[in-house]
Amino acid sequence: MPMIPRIRLYTNVFVVFEGKILLGMKKRGVGEGLYNGFGGKVEPGETPLEAAHRELKEECGIDLPLIHAGRLLFLSAAMPSWAFHIELYRSAPGLSTYTGELAESDEMRPEWFPLSSIPYSQMWSGDKLWLPLVITGEHRFLAREDYDRETDDASKEDSQGQVELKRWWIALEQDPSRTEEKRK
């Protein structure tokens, strides 16, 4: 029987204000050296939304109302015993303030980017597929990504953790409440 991976549930929060987005440079651990939203594992007894608020506060010192933006499921050949499930959130549309003070933590260095110059080359390669949907916030979505070993360069074959995005798809959710709002 093939190995059946276990699910790891994470959150990821993108703060989007008029014309700009807050990203964090990850200073250690998973995704070190990459910009990402703020997030981490959902702890036992916590809802994903609660975890999203907690991680945002822990990693960059702020809080603000969040809406669910989409869901990312991915597999990586570098970690075959896990399937990753990331609940994606963004700041509620129309907001331009937060509570708390924006500050660097030991995990993340926060930085604002204009929406016209998001540093996709320094982010997970799948992010560019769905981050535009998070930013417009018109539709929630389901995204699926498969990271597999790089195969074009034989010298890399036995180096651990060298994976690239091989297959993906994204689908928009039917979202009656948001569609209703658009019709009004």
Ligand SMILES: CNc1ncnc2c1ncn2[C@@H]1O[C@H](COP(=O)(O)OP(=O)(O)OP(=O)(O)O)[C@@H](O)[C@H]1O
């Ligand atoms: C294709 N791969 C990926 N694409 C996009 N985002 C990804 C990702 N793989 C991990 N992420 C995010 O990276 C953070 C890791 O969090 P991470 O620091 O490991 O979790 P947590 O803060 O709980 O860690 P501790 O174990 O407590 O240090 C978390 O936001 C998670 O959503």
